[in-house]
Amino acid sequence: MELFTVNRYNDQAKSTNEDEILQKLLQKAEKRKRKHKAVEEEKLDKEPQTTEHTIVAEELQEEKEHQKENDEPLQSESLAEEETPPSNDFQVLGAEALAAAAKRQKVELVLPNWLAHPTLIEGNLQLEEQAENETESVSALQQLGYLKSFTRQALKQMKIKRPFPVQRAVIPWILEAHAKPEPFRPRDICVSAPTGSGKTLAFAIPIVQLLSQRVECKVRALVVLPVAELALQVYKVISSLCSKTELEVCLLSKQHRLEDEQEKLLELYKGKYYSKVDIVVTTPGRLVDHLHATKGFCLKSLQFLVIDEADRIMDAVFQNWLYHLDTHVRETTDQLLSGTQAPLCYAELLSSFGKQPHKLLFSATLSQDPEKLQNLRLFQPKLFTTVLNLPVFQLNEGKTDSVQDQIVGKYTTPAELTEQYCVTEMRLKPLTLFALIQQYKWKRFLCFSNSADTANRLAFVLKILFQSYDITVEELSGNMSALERSTTLNNFARGKINGLICSDALARGIDVADVDIVISYEAARHIKTYIHRVGRTARAGKLGTAVTLLSDQDLDQFKKMLLDAGKAMGDEISVSTDFEVEHANLYSTAMSALKDQQSLEKSKKAITKRRLAHHAKLHKEMEHKDQRTLTLMEKLQLKTISDIKKPGEKVHKIDKSLQGVTKPKETKRKRQAKIFKAIEK
Numbered sequence: 001m002e003l004f005t006v007n008r009y010n011d012q013a014k015s016t017n018e019d020e021i022l023q024k025l026l027q028k029a030e031k032r033k034r035k036h037k038a039v040e041e042e043k044l045d046k047e048p049q050t051t052e053h054t055i056v057a058e059e060l061q062e063e064k065e066h067q068k069e070n071d072e073p074l075q076s077e078s079l080a081e082e083e084t085p086p087s088n089d090f091q092v093l094g095a096e097a098l099a100a101a102a103k104r105q106k107v108e109l110v111l112p113n114w115l116a117h118p119t120l121i122e123g124n125l126q127l128e129e130q131a132e133n134e135t136e137s138v139s140a141l142q143q144l145g146y147l148k149s150f151t152r153q154a155l156k157q158m159k160i161k162r163p164f165p166v167q168r169a170v171i172p173w174i175l176e177a178h179a180k181p182e183p184f185r186p187r188d189i190c191v192s193a194p195t196g197s198g199k200t201l202a203f204a205i206p207i208v209q210l211l212s213q214r215v216e217c218k219v220r221a222l223v224v225l226p227v228a229e230l231a232l233q234v235y236k237v238i239s240s241l242c243s244k245t246e247l248e249v250c251l252l253s254k255q256h257r258l259e260d261e262q263e264k265l266l267e268l269y270k271g272k273y274y275s276k277v278d279i280v281v282t283t284p285g286r287l288v289d290h291l292h293a294t295k296g297f298c299l300k301s302l303q304f305l306v307i308d309e310a311d312r313i314m315d316a317v318f319q320n321w322l323y324h325l326d327t328h329v330r331e332t333t334d335q336l337l338s339g340t341q342a343p344l345c346y347a348e349l350l351s352s353f354g355k356q357p358h359k360l361l362f363s364a365t366l367s368q369d370p371e372k373l374q375n376l377r378l379f380q381p382k383l384f385t386t387v388l389n390l391p392v393f394q395l396n397e398g399k400t401d402s403v404q405d406q407i408v409g410k411y412t413t414p415a416e417l418t419e420q421y422c423v424t425e426m427r428l429k430p431l432t433l434f435a436l437i438q439q440y441k442w443k444r445f446l447c448f449s450n451s452a453d454t455a456n457r458l459a460f461v462l463k464i465l466f467q468s469y470d471i472t473v474e475e476l477s478g479n480m481s482a483l484e485r486s487t488t489l490n491n492f493a494r495g496k497i498n499g500l501i502c503s504d505a506l507a508r509g510i511d512v513a514d515v516d517i518v519i520s521y522e523a524a525r526h527i528k529t530y531i532h533r534v535g536r537t538a539r540a541g542k543l544g545t546a547v548t549l550l551s552d553q554d555l556d557q558f559k560k561m562l563l564d565a566g567k568a569m570g571d572e573i574s575v576s577t578d579f580e581v582e583h584a585n586l587y588s589t590a591m592s593a594l595k596d597q598q599s600l601e602k603s604k605k606a607i608t609k610r611r612l613a614h615h616a617k618l619h620k621e622m623e624h625k626d627q628r629t630l631t632l633m634e635k636l637q638l639k640t641i642s643d644i645k646k647p648g649e650k651v652h653k654i655d656k657s658l659q660g661v662t663k664p665k666e667t668k669r670k671r672q673a674k675i676f677k678a679i680e681k
């Protein structure tokens, strides 16, 4: 029967394979017999008196096996391949596909040409400074033909003697690109250079020089930064550069009133709006506010769009500001084309049509992920980077790693930065930090934690620990108001405070002079955060140290994070155990004071919450009652509520309705919104 099946379905192989198949079947039968015999012998050895029952079972088993064999589809190919009996294991469906997928080679992403072939920014700030000091050469600025005299003067006032490597690479390139006539359009650029390497001047100098010849005042450059503090910093740099020109710079950020900014931006003359500024420095949120609310705010003449800390702005959508900006630029062009807004002349129409600003992106951790960059719709982009100078890249040069593997997700830190770490126990971290500061005599340090609350608690404990020492520490976190933050920063800059305990809100971009040490009290969760934190020291060619406090659990993860980014761990430092033991009592006093303070705050919060909930309930009840004067009890309750309000705060309309005054005409939704607002306050 088996042979018949074989013959029937495999005509061609009939004559040639028949003997072979027969041989194989015989072999197989022989093999099975031998196996069976061996099993039997084994059983006999174990159980000399075989019961009738077992014999029957064996026979049944044998019979089953025969049956199974007969049921198996016999094909010449499968038989030919079959050397071992088929396994009875349960077969996982799709397992083959999975195995094949695992075997398949990893698909390699191919970098676009511009990312794979960047322009390298080369140079070592420290070595250059040493060389200059040794030779006492004439100020290098005078030798640079591309700098205008007003730029040189401004730089001199800023005590800048020579351009930094990133400035040497980027400034002449932008100037040259804009020197070419129409229809040439400059390529958009992305600049990835370490923290403190002078990226601000790299875009500010060419923009100011190129706009300095303008006749009519219009917004021609827009600089966007993620936070107000950074915007202020960049505004100051650009303002100093413009000091010897007619250019007007304006800062737009949520720290000012919108109306005040509108006044600074525009003036109305004979029914037409005229721009009073040439360069606008802003945050994305504030920009969107003005695009929506400021009549006459027009960006159709925009020539430069600078996005500083570009990866941060790309990661967070920030009210989709780029979309709003694009829509605004397109709308004004459409108005010109449709005739609703008459152009002055044909040349204006031509120049405004479809014209996009020159986009300049800067960051120390610029994403070199093509997908992310695509969102910015860059025009024939060009990359300037220091990343290929990484030790990891040099190590891998002989290997097969693609350029993509070597540059995407890799970041450089300043060459002047020394990185260290200190392993300690989780519960002793504040004490270890205190010991480190004392032992290494750190006098100007920034200490970063992962949250504003931790910064607050740590500052509290450190203040107690340092009470009898001449070290002052203060908190600087997102929990504080903008005014409080800037006062604290100023005090630190003036040397009134030795150390700031910060949250990551200010880890980026902030340029505080002469920070010797940056401590990560908690290891940064992301490599970008780490790069920006440690970048607050070792700026502008100065030396600096970054120390990370790690618990045993954090150690491996931290090491991996650095390795993935092409960085090494650095040296380990430690504190003397004697010092820690000596201050153990002080530490426990500080910790119990913290506990007391926390429970006090907790109960304060609970009381406020209860009062506000009561307020909301009372208001709800009053809403449903007819208009009537309040009872004495209700008046008293209202007084308690008004006590919660801050001094000087306006009395909300809700209170009027509570006092029995005629209810204002408002919708239910509006009223609810007001109540929530009041509760929030």
Ligand SMILES: Nc1ncnc2c1ncn2[C@@H]1O[C@H](COP(=O)(O)OP(=O)(O)OP(=O)(O)O)[C@@H](O)[C@H]1O
Binding pocket: 159, 160, 161, 162, 163, 164, 167, 193, 194, 195, 196, 197, 198, 199, 200, 201, 363, 364, 508, 509, 510, 511, 535, 539, 540
């Ligand atoms: N050519 C120069 N010579 C001396 N100092 C300079 C020069 N260029 C910039 N600086 C100084 O270096 C410091 C850092 O500059 P800047 O803030 O532009 O760095 P950055 O690369 O933008 O840093 P980050 O990535 O942290 O924002 C500033 O204090 C600036 O005044």
